[in-house]
Amino acid sequence: MNERFSASGLMNPFFPDEVTFGEKGVTFKVRKLFKSNDNFVFYSDISGVEIESGVLFSTIRIIPRMRPEIIINNFTKGDAKKVKELILAKVQA
Template sequence: MNERFSASTLKNPLMPDEVIFSEKGVTFKERKVLSSTENFVFYNDIAGVEIDSGMFFSTIRIKARAREQEIVIENFAKSDARKIKELILERARH
């Protein structure tokens, strides 16, 4: 059940963003040079998922009901971004 997706290492070879699915929700790990942020969101608390696709990579934007700011994770392969969105929306409906 636990699925994990990592962003491309081309743009950030040492610290790629990650998305980790669990039974109750999803964890988003946003990694920067000097810091990192880890957000866990229950599937039922996800209000929307948007994908911004560039030429090679996609950015995923998660809108959670209880948060003012959206969660942004970057540099995912387009196919991984679509799969992440599909899994989130599928699990949020149940």
């Protein structure tokens, strides 16, 4: 299972955030102008997923058990919902 989702290019065309699903966990790549942060979280370490939807785009908030939350921005509503469903399916398995 190596699915990958990228944020919309409308809000940040050169540095979109990414979510990549692996066998044991999820990698969240949060990009800024001169840096990026890669956060790998095991499925078993995720305690929750929240989606905050705006008019056009959604923000996904990942809540790991022993770490600060991870916030990824500018995903389409459909992609945000799919990311949440995939994470929750793996967390509950």
